[in-house]
Amino acid sequence: MLDPSGLWPNWLKWALTGAALALSIVTLGFAVPAVLTAAAAYTAATTAAALATVATAAAAKAALATVIIVLASKLALATASGLGVVGGILSTAALSIAEVDRKMGWDRSHHINNLGWASFGFSIASWTVSLAGAYTSASLAFNAATKAGAAKDFVKYSSFFDTPIGSGILAAAKRMVGLSYKFTDKQGITTFSKIYGVTRFALRTTNFGRAIEARSKTAPSTPAPEADPSNFSAQPQPQATGSRLTDMPSSSASYYQAFRDEATRVRQPILGELFQG
The missing domain is CATH 1.20.200 (Fumarase C; Chain A, domain 2)
Structure with missing residues (x-):
């Protein structure tokens, strides 16, 4: 007890x-x-x-x-x-x-x-x-x-x-x-x-x-404070198993979109230099 x-x-x-x-x-x-x-x-x-x-x-x-x-x-x-x-x-x-x-x-x-x-x-x-x-x-x-x-x-x-x-x-x-x-x-x-x-x-x-x-x-369980969106990648917030399974498709889509944006940002300077050369 x-x-x-x-x-x-x-x-x-x-x-x-x-x-x-x-x-x-x-x-x-x-x-x-x-x-x-x-x-x-x-x-x-x-x-x-x-x-x-x-x-x-x-x-x-x-x-x-x-x-x-x-x-x-x-x-x-x-x-x-x-x-x-x-x-x-x-x-x-x-x-x-x-x-x-x-x-x-x-x-x-x-x-x-x-x-x-x-x-x-x-x-x-x-x-x-x-x-x-x-x-x-x-x-x-x-x-x-x-x-x-x-x-x-x-x-x-x-x-x-x-x-x-x-x-x-x-x-x-x-x-x-x-x-x-x-x-x-x-x-x-x-x-x-x-x-x-x-x-x-x-x-x-x-x-x-x-x-x-x-x-x-016994202290009742309190909800976790709202995290800064900029820290999501560095400090992922724990979620219940059911919530993680439910949000898995949207999370995958968001990750894929973020990956494409980052790849485009890195690729643009390189392509620009190749075109200029």
Whole structure:
């Protein structure tokens, strides 16, 4: 990825990109089995809701709604990590091309810039899906707090973050920063999973900031200044391949005419001397 500001050392760019890519791959590896488990639970809940009696229909529908939100939450995590993997691969490719150019003296900044924009697009998509995942966590916490408040022995909420709205905000915030991350539902949230989630969030945030900085400071390509017609022969201007092919007949005709004029100019004095002699 391009770094027009020069604030990021080359080794640090490799470290940040590689670490984020590795964590995205690990997260995706744990997320896919969780999605399959949630999909199986959704199938079972759908069957139970279809077979429910009048007395158990309401409970079955509520359970199905919860299972749907859980499935959406798992899908959001898997999708966000998958998009992160693609974005990390594109960033790694851009860094690799830049490294080869530095050693070989080449300049393929156009390709590097295109890879940077593609990686930036996947990063935006990944963050968007992560926000959707945070919404699912907020929905689950909101529903749980609402259910607790409707219990017969309920007295009052002990704090704002125990209310439906407060618990939803807290759950969404924890989901975004990684404090509620868990590798598997069986293990649950552990100290290591929190450290892992926060580290992944820090890497994603840092790399996203780098991407924004690189995209904002990448100078757009400006048209070449108009050259003096008298310098065309000494300093030919580069053209696109399609333009060169299109202008080839007219260029050949112009060159031929210029050659004839020059030959006539040189030949006239010689012929004049021969006639006089």
